[in-house]
Amino acid sequence: MANERIYLSYATAAVAVAAVPLSFFGPGGLRLAVIGLLMLAGPGTALVLLLRLDPPRSMQATGVLPLSIAVAIAFSLAMSTLVATAMIYAGLWSPPAGVFILTATTLALLGFELKRSRTTLAGAK
Amino acid sequence: MTNDTAETVPARTAPGRDEHARHSGAKPPTDRNLGLTPSWKIGALAAVAAVALVLGIWSMTRVDPQQIGGSGLISALPLTYFVALAFSLAGFVASLGLRRFIPGLLTWQVLVLVLILHGADPIIHGLPRLEASFRHLGIADNISQSGQLNTGLDAYFNWPGFFDALGMLSGATGVTDLTGIATWAPVGINVILLAPLLALATRLTSNPRQAWAGVWVFYLTSWVGQDYLAPQAYAFVLLLTLLALLLSTFSGWAWPTDRNRFCRWLARGVSRLDGSVARQGIVGPSRVDAAILVVVCSLILMAMTASHQLTPFAAIPFLAVFLLTGRLRLRFLPVLAVVLPVGWLLFAASAYLQGHTGQLFGSFGDVGANTLGALSTKVSGSDSHMFVVYTRLAEVALVWVLAIIGAITGYRKKTPWLAAAAGTLAPLFLIPAQPYGGELLLRLYLFSLPFAACLAVLPLMSDKIVASDRTGGLGLKRALILLLLGGLLAATTIVTRYGNDSMESFNDDEIAVVNHLYSTAPTGSILIEAVRNTPWKAQHYADYDYRALVAAEARPGAAPLTCDPVNEIARNSGAYVIVTDSQQAAADLRGSTPADDLKHFIATCGTSPGWTKVFENAGGVIFQIQGAKNGK
Incomplete structure (x- = not known):
């Protein structure tokens, strides 16, 4: 389980980092896939990794995985919408800048998750 | 009763199951592995x-x-x-x-x-x-x-x-x-x-x-x-x-x-x-x-x-x-x-x-x-x-x-x-x-x-x-x-x-008609759809003046379409009229116009003075109507 979290963190970070140069250049299909994935699930996946949506009792928590996926997608879509809308209303429309903000949010949440994991690990020792 | 319902309801787990899971080395039975399924x-x-x-x-x-x-x-x-x-x-x-x-x-x-x-x-x-x-x-x-x-x-x-x-x-x-x-x-x-x-x-x-x-x-x-x-x-x-x-x-x-x-x-x-x-x-x-x-x-x-x-x-x-x-x-x-x-x-x-x-x-x-x-x-x-x-x-x-x-x-x-x-x-x-x-x-x-x-x-x-x-x-x-x-x-x-x-689906011919319309009509032109059901506006959303003669809604006892409303719209600047298959389907399905009225509209208006057919394929037809400023 811990390994799965680590791999997911790496994958999320990789998508977030790759999205920044791809917002300026690259093959259309690849740009659409990576930036689309970031907008669909990037910040939300980082958020879900940061949170500990663990059940109080495992028997009763069969909805945790669907809930985590749902929150990951909804939060990412909400962030994409709010960032894009804020840029429009502020008169600062720049899609690559929007992607950069989403990348920064994703990496920041992953950073908090890393810090939290270390703190928890240190506490356990 | 407290303000947390979750606390008030007895857990429905088997007594001692969690305890067993914590203290036993063996994998505890769970809902997923109970019962054998080949x-x-x-x-x-x-x-x-x-x-x-x-x-x-x-x-x-x-x-x-x-x-x-x-x-x-x-x-x-x-x-x-x-x-x-x-x-x-x-x-x-x-x-x-x-x-x-x-x-x-x-x-x-x-x-x-x-x-x-x-x-x-x-x-x-x-x-x-x-x-x-x-x-x-x-x-x-x-x-x-x-x-x-x-x-x-x-x-x-x-x-x-x-x-x-x-x-x-x-x-x-x-x-x-x-x-x-x-x-x-x-x-x-x-x-x-x-x-x-x-x-x-x-x-x-x-x-x-x-x-x-x-x-x-x-x-x-x-x-x-x-x-x-x-x-x-x-x-x-x-x-x-x-x-x-x-x-x-x-x-x-x-x-x-x-x-x-x-x-x-x-x-x-x-x-x-x-x-x-x-x-x-x-x-x-x-x-x-x-x-x-x-x-x-x-x-x-x-x-x-x-x-x-x-x-x-x-x-x-x-x-x-x-x-x-x-x-x-x-x-x-x-x-x-x-x-x-x-x-x-x-x-x-x-x-x-x-x-x-x-x-x-x-x-x-x-x-x-x-x-x-x-x-x-x-x-x-x-x-x-x-x-x-x-x-x-x-x-x-x-x-x-x-x-x-x-x-x-x-x-x-x-x-x-x-x-x-x-x-x-x-x-x-x-x-x-x-x-x-x-x-x-x-x-x-x-x-x-x-x-x-x-x-x-x-x-x-x-x-x-x-x-x-x-x-x-x-x-x-x-x-x-x-x-x-x-x-x-x-x-x-x-x-x-x-x-x-x-009426809700479209075909490549209709898309070709719409694309031809955009390539023909100068920016700012008035574009008229006979019935509101055209696969357009995917681009040039604000570049044209889009109009519709009738909505794709039921209009019991609807009068037949005539050329007059189009001629009136086109009187000054001219206009383009587009009629497509899915418009026809919408009109038939919902009863927006009398039966076969769109065919009659095309046949009559299309040959009237000032109307020129500029494109036609299996998906639809485009007419240009001359105005004082010649379509623009």
Whole structure:
């Protein structure tokens, strides 16, 4: 389980980092896939990794995985919408800048998750 | 009684099971590994779904769109499609009935169903469904290119959140043509919906099998077709996630239930109706995580508010009924759900508000006009269309009857039902607001469906399952009834969902006509569609003056179209008129014009003075009408 979290963190970070140069250049299909994935699930996946949506009792928590996926997608879509809308209303429309903000949010949440994991690990020792 | 319902309900785990799990080296028995199911059985069921998928897709590729008539897609589907559907339904029910509960297998079965039942548009037509999809692409393109909102142009720019995000995607990727995304949106959105639906159903039911059956019934009865590339589809995903998150993490009373007389009365009433609050799916976040999740809920509400007119208002009754039934601890959230959309309407959408006050509030409180009045406008059209409309009404009635039976069963069996019933009824509080362009009832059905579906399957869950003994399957009798019900609903949904296919789908010839129009007409020209149902505006959204002679709505006793209105519009600057196949289909289906009137219109007006045919193919025709300034 811990390994799965680590791999997911790496994958999320990789998508977030790759999205920044791809917002300026690259093959259309690849740009659409990576930036689309970031907008669909990037910040939300980082958020879900940061949170500990663990059940109080495992028997009763069969909805945790669907809930985590749902929150990951909804939060990412909400962030994409709010960032894009804020840029429009502020008169600062720049899609690559929007992607950069989403990348920064994703990496920041992953950073908090890393810090939290270390703190928890240190506490356990 | 405390203010946390979760604390008040005894856990239904076997005594000592957790203890055993902590202290024993052996793997404790769980719901997943109790009961032996041979691997070959699991493999066979997965293979059945795979066969259903291949056969279903192959069958859809064999459909000739020209054969799709007034009753929709069902008339053109080959027999093999129904065999595929039967395999898919049987595969799901058999997977659900296994002694061993296997979520991965059920996920595969549901995804196959989604592709077979909701993937017909992209597979058969290969183009976005509904002319609105093209409009939505155009709005996103306009925002992406200009970075500005033309709030005076139409309502979309006053709730631009969804289009802003789509514009950002287009702008950041350099992909200006998002037609592929629009084409596959119905499949993509239904796949995305799976997680929130399942999370929500898990909290509304007492058992994962019931939750999966509820999600399955949702897909079998979701015929309203709001799953195209549209703000409402996007907002629906957010709404379901919000509700699932709240019921999972913030379930319970928002106040001490012994605080005063009203609170005591309320808690007693709720407890009498449904004392068996479901613990399934409850998540216990830490205080910090709970605070973060509150922020997440607020952000989701904000994104919803910025994106769609109706959905944020639909969230209000949901939150209110959950608050009053002890399913929501966050008192401030219903207040925020009111403040955000009202504030948006007053400030961000003020340009729209100023010109549409009558439209927004004119029908307030008029329940008859908003329900039967709006419904009566839909119950008209050709005979085959009337068959589709009546089938839709019958399907809605069936779902509601099943939900009522489910609620009664839940009450009698003392298994969780109240939250699902409250969610089913909550959207109805929107009825007095306004008819929402005659579509309110459709939207309310969609909002209530995830809840109603969970209730509808409750009577089919065995007592053992209802009592949370998850080691047993459905039982043969119940499985057969579920399969029959699924078959009935699936067949009905093919009629109801794809009943308007001849007018809601387009072909390459029509797209070629539209493209030719844009290449011919100078920017700023007046472009007139005979009937409002043209796959245009995907680009050049604000570059032309778009007009329509008649809406694609029923007009009982409608007068024939004449050349005069067009000549009047074109008198000064000239204009272009476009008539397409799907306009003809819409007029025939809905009765927007007298029968064959569009053909007569083309034949008469096309040869009248000043009219020049500039393009024609199998998908439609374009005329240029000379004006004083020669078409510009």
